[in-house]
Every structure is written in C-alpha cells, then in structure tokens.
Amino acid sequence: MPTNAGYYEAAYVAAAVILVGYALTLAVRMRALRVRLEAARDQQDGRE
Amino acid sequence: MPDITVALPAPLVPRPAPAATPPGTLRAAWLVARKDLAIEFRTRTAFFSAMVFALLGITIFYFAWDATAVAAIDLAPGVLWVIFTFSGLLGLQRSFGVEQADRAMDALLAAPVDREAIYLGKALANLLFVVGVQVIALPAVALFYNVPLGDVWLPLAGIALLAAFGIVVVGTLFSAMAVNTRLAELLLPMLSLPFFLPVVMSAAQTTARLLAGRPVAEAWPWLRILLAFDLVFIVACTLAFPYTVEE
Amino acid sequence: MTDAAPEGVRSTPHGPSYQGGGVDLLLLSGFLAVAAVYVRAIAFTPVEAVQGPAQKILYVHATSAFVALYLAFALLAVCSGLYLWLRDEKLDRVAESAAEVGLAFTTVVLITGPLWGKPIWGTWWTWDARLTATLFLWFLILGYLLLRGAVEERAMRARYSAVLGLLAAILVPFIHLSVYLFRTLHPMPIVLKPSAPSMPTEMQATFFAGFFAFALLFAGLLRARYRLATLRDQVLDLEESH
Numbered sequence: 001m002p003t004n005a006g007y008y009e010a011a012y013v014a015a016a017v018i019l020v021g022y023a024l025t026l027a028v029r030m031r032a033l034r035v036r037l038e039a040a041r042d043q044q045d046g047r048e
Numbered sequence: 049m050p051d052i053t054v055a056l057p058a059p060l061v062p063r064p065a066p067a068a069t070p071p072g073t074l075r076a077a078w079l080v081a082r083k084d085l086a087i088e089f090r091t092r093t094a095f096f097s098a099m100v101f102a103l104l105g106i107t108i109f110y111f112a113w114d115a116t117a118v119a120a121i122d123l124a125p126g127v128l129w130v131i132f133t134f135s136g137l138l139g140l141q142r143s144f145g146v147e148q149a150d151r152a153m154d155a156l157l158a159a160p161v162d163r164e165a166i167y168l169g170k171a172l173a174n175l176l177f178v179v180g181v182q183v184i185a186l187p188a189v190a191l192f193y194n195v196p197l198g199d200v201w202l203p204l205a206g207i208a209l210l211a212a213f214g215i216v217v218v219g220t221l222f223s224a225m226a227v228n229t230r231l232a233e234l235l236l237p238m239l240s241l242p243f244f245l246p247v248v249m250s251a252a253q254t255t256a257r258l259l260a261g262r263p264v265a266e267a268w269p270w271l272r273i274l275l276a277f278d279l280v281f282i283v284a285c286t287l288a289f290p291y292t293v294e295e
Numbered sequence: 296m297t298d299a300a301p302e303g304v305r306s307t308p309h310g311p312s313y314q315g316g317g318v319d320l321l322l323l324s325g326f327l328a329v330a331a332v333y334v335r336a337i338a339f340t341p342v343e344a345v346q347g348p349a350q351k352i353l354y355v356h357a358t359s360a361f362v363a364l365y366l367a368f369a370l371l372a373v374c375s376g377l378y379l380w381l382r383d384e385k386l387d388r389v390a391e392s393a394a395e396v397g398l399a400f401t402t403v404v405l406i407t408g409p410l411w412g413k414p415i416w417g418t419w420w421t422w423d424a425r426l427t428a429t430l431f432l433w434f435l436i437l438g439y440l441l442l443r444g445a446v447e448e449r450a451m452r453a454r455y456s457a458v459l460g461l462l463a464a465i466l467v468p469f470i471h472l473s474v475y476l477f478r479t480l481h482p483m484p485i486v487l488k489p490s491a492p493s494m495p496t497e498m499q500a501t502f503f504a505g506f507f508a509f510a511l512l513f514a515g516l517l518r519a520r521y522r523l524a525t526l527r528d529q530v531l532d533l534e535e536s537h
Contacts, residue, residue: 001342001344001347002346002347002349002414003347003348004346004347004348004349004414005347005348005349007348007349007352007410007411007413007414008348008349008350008351008352008410008411010410011352011355011356011406011407011410011411012333012336012337012351012352012355014403014406014407014410015355015359015403015406015407016329016333018399018402018403018406019326019329019399019400019403019512019516020326022396022399022516023322023326023516023519026516026519026520026523029523030519030522030523030526033523033526033527033530034526036530036534037526037529037530037533040530040533040534040537041533043537044533044536044537047537
C-alpha cells in the first residue's frame with residue numbers, strides 16, 4: 001500500500017480552511033454592515 | 049395685400065402620406081444590420097483593427113514555438129481558432145458600443161420594431177464582420193503555415209461559418225449587457241469565453257481532422273455539438289435579449 | 296406579550312432582517328457535521344488497498360463537487376429563471392448567495408482534485424473531464440459574480456444576472472459534452488484506476504454521511520449569505536433615502 005497520507009491530510013486542511021475562511025468573511029462583512037446600519041439609523045433619527 | 053390663390057396642378061397637390069406600417073421582424077433586423085454595416089463601412093476602424101490583429105497574431109504565433117519540433121500544420125487549427133475568437137471579440141466590443149453616443153440606443157428602442165429584431169440585426173452585422181475576418185485569416189494561415197487547403201476549403205468554410213454563428217450569437221447578447229457596465233472591455237471576454245469553449249473545441253477538432261485528410265464523417269460527433277449549440281443559443285439569446293434592454 | 300419573531304429578527308420591507316445576537320445554529324451544525332465526517336473518514340473508514348490513504352480525499356472532493364454543481368449551481372439557475380418570471384427581489388438575493396457559496400465549494404473541488412491527482416495519476420493536472428468541467432463552472436460563477444459587481448443599479452443587476460444564470464445553465468451540458476468527447480479521444484495516462492464501483496459498506500456510509508454533512512453546511516452558508524444580502528439592501532435603502 002502506498003504511503004501518500006500527506007495528500008489527503010493537505011486536502012482536508014485546505015477544504016476546512018476555505019470553508020471556515022469563507023464563513024469568517026461572512027461574519028466580518030455582516031459586522032461592517034451592522035455598523036453602517038446603526039450609522040444610517042442615527043442619521044435618520046437626527047433628522048427627525 | 050390681395051389674396052392670391054393659385055390652383056396647383058393635380059400632381060403637385062400635397063396628399064397625406066400613406067400610413068406607414070412598421071417593418072416585420074426580419075426586415076427590421078436587416079435594416080438594423082444594414083445600419084451597423086454602413087457605420088462600419090464608413091469608418092472602417094473596427095474591421096481594420098481586427099484584421100491587423102488577426103494577421104499579427106498569426107505571425108507571432110508562428111514564432112512562439114519550435115517549428116522543427118512540431119509541424120506547422122499541426123498547430124494551424126489551434127492558431128486559426130484562437131485568432132478567430134479574439135478578433136471576433138474585438139468586433140463584438142463595438143457592436144453595442146456604437147449606440148452609446150448621443151443615446152442612440154434609446155432611439156433604437158423607441159422605434160416600432162421588435163426588440164428581437166434589434167438583436168438579430170446586430171448579430172447579423174457581427175456575423176458578417178467575423179466572416180470578413182475569416183476570409184482574410186484563413187488564406188493567411190494556409191499561406192504561413194503551409195497548409196494545403198485544396199479540396200477541403202469548402203467544408204472548412206462551412207465549419208468557419210457555423211462557428212462564427214455560435215460566437216456571434218452569444219457575443220452579441222453579452223455585448224448588449226457589458227456595454228452598460230463599468231468594466232465593459234474586460235467583462236465581455238470574461239463572460240463570453242466560457243461560452244465559446246464548445247464552439248472553439250468542436251471547430252478546432254473538426255478542422256484538425258479535415259486538414260489531416262480524415263473523412264468528414266469522423267468529425268461528426270463534434271459537428272453535432274456545434275450544430276446543437278448554434279440552434280439552442282440562437283433561440284435562447286433571441287428570447288433573452290428583450291430582458292437586457294428593458295426600461 | 297413576547298415578540299413572535301425569532302430572537303434578533305426585525306421585519307423590514309425586504310423581509311426579516313437578522314440583527315445578530317444569537318448563534319447561527321444551522322451553520323454551526325453544518326460545520327459540526329462536516330467535522331464528524333472528517334473524524335469518521337480519518338479514523339473509522341478503511342484505507343483503500345490500491346490507492347492508499349490518498350483515496351480518502353474523495354470524501355471531501357466528490358461531496359463538494361456534488362454540492363457545487365447540483366445544489367449551488369442548480370439553485371442559481373432556478374432562481375434566475377424564477378426571477379425573470381416573478382421579479383421578486385428575494386429570488387435575486389438567493390441566486391447571488393448560491394453563486395458565492397457555490398464558488399467556495401467549487402474552489403474546494405479544484406484544490407482537492409489535483410491533491411488527489413498527483414498521488415494517483417502522477418501529475419497535478421491532466422485535463423480530466425470532470426475536473427475540466429468543474430474549472431469551467433468556476434469561471435462561469437466567477438463571471439456571474441463579476442457581472443454583479445459591475446452593475447450598480449439593483450433592478451438591472453438582477454435582470455442581467457438572471458439572464459447570465461439561465462444561459463450558463465444551458466451551457467453546462469454543452470461543456471460536459473465537449474469535454475467528455477475530448478477525453479474519450481485523448482485518454483489520459485492512468486497509473487491507477489480510481490475508485491471501483493463497488494465499495495465496502497463502511498466507505499459507502501462515509502460517502503453518504505459526507506454528502507449529507509456538506510449539504511447541511513451549504514444550507515447554513517447559503518442562509519448566512521442571504522441574510523447578509525438582505526441587510527446590505529436594507530442599509531443601502533436607508534442610506535439612499537437621505
């Protein structure tokens with residue numbers, strides 16, 4: 001049996017990094033949008 | 049001041065013009081195509097650029113590999129189809145670009161013609177453009193790459209026409225969309241090239257077989273894909289076009 | 296009287312908007328399911344005799360490919376068609392989310408593919424039919440996202456994206472046809488023949504568990520991305536009304 005375990009380990013790590021990384025970008029973008037939402041609401045409240 | 053009335057002879061009496069009926073779809077398409085070709089013929093810039101690009105590309109490709117290792121005739125189909133594709137894209141860029149000036153597109157849309165006719169007309173003009181480039185490029189490749197066209201030039205011309213059709217049908221639609229975006233010149237190739245794959249692959253594979261002297265029947269699986277692509281996408285793109293020019 | 300809406304959700308003209316606060320349980324369970332499959336694949340699934348441990352890449356590679364094409368891209372195509380018919384903004388947001396999440400999964404396929412190809416076939420890339428078709432899928436989704444990025448006005452962007460989504464769906468069968476025809480005429484040098492049709496039950500179980508886990512993760516990521524899109528549209532509307 002060939003000893004090529006390194007390949008599948010790398011693949012599993014790569015898949016995890018890509019998917020977790022993507023989820024993290026979603027979280028970061030969500031937070032940035034919430035900041036903008038608060039700012040926009042404050043501006044609107046300030047006008048009223 | 050005395051009133052002077054003059055009775056005009058009958059032929060000079062102004063009559064109301066007969067009610068003009070809007071042209072049907074095919075006639076309208078032809079009118080749109082004629083308009084585009086007239087514009088192009090007067091300025092000639094796009095066709096000239098595409099032609100020069102094609103000839104330069106064909107020349108540069110020749111020096112891009114070791115002619116002693118690979119026979120020129122083996123690379124000819126690939127070079128031919130890459131050149132057709134990219135010079136076709138040059139022509140497609142200007143297809144809807146000409147309507148940007150003076151908001152000509154609005155006038156075109158206000159005319160009493162089917163939206164589909166506008167699309168078909170533009171596609172026809174683009175087709176003639178691409179075929180024009182092919183008419184120059186094909187003999188150029190035959191000359192520079194020592195390709196004996198001889199008895200296969202007719203089926204080759206047929207494939208060239210079918211493939212040009214496929215490229216133009218999809219490219220015209222994407223040109224209509226891309227022209228309204230920020231990155232028009234970059235977006236058109238990016239969107240179109242994946243769609244060109246079945247066309248270019250089928251055409252190149254068939255060309256290679258024809259040049260190698262194989263019977264046309266051997267290339268039939270590829271030709272089938274090319275024909276199916278043309279049929280499916282002329283219908284799909286004609287139906288999709290009105291959605292790209294809605295107000 | 297307690298608020299009927301789930302915690303952290305406000306209603307907006309675009310539909311419910313998730314304001315954060317709670318933990319996204321769907322997404323979390325998706326990741327946990329995938330982690331469980333990882334453990335099962337690594338520790339509790341037998342190693343294939345001919346290919347060796349590298350064969351285990353398949354549990355991640357094939358499952359991601361399934362999600363990318365049959366879940367993400369199919370959803371993109373369906374929502375594109377439905378949008379042109381119904382003109383509901385929500386459909387456009389689902390399409391946009393399916394595309395982005397689909398791109399992530401397609402990237403996983405394209406990276407795990409060569410990592411499997413190298414030990415099994417000897418080279419990183421061999422223009423294998425499936426991998427080539429996946430590469431074109433990647434380009435199509437990327438083109439879709441770039442088109443969306445290049446159009447500012449929301450209605451036009453939705454319309455254009457829907458047209459591209461539908462045309463891409465029509466194109467995919469042609470890509471498969473062309474690429475498979477190309478392959479049958481240019482067989483690649485295969486050192487070892489990849490996975491045989493009959494697999495021992497433990498491997499099959501890991502496979503199915505993998506499909507379920509990655510599909511669950513897809514659902515979680517899709518919903519999170521959809522909420523992001525809804526919030527973004529809400530913020531833009533609010534900023535524009537000033």
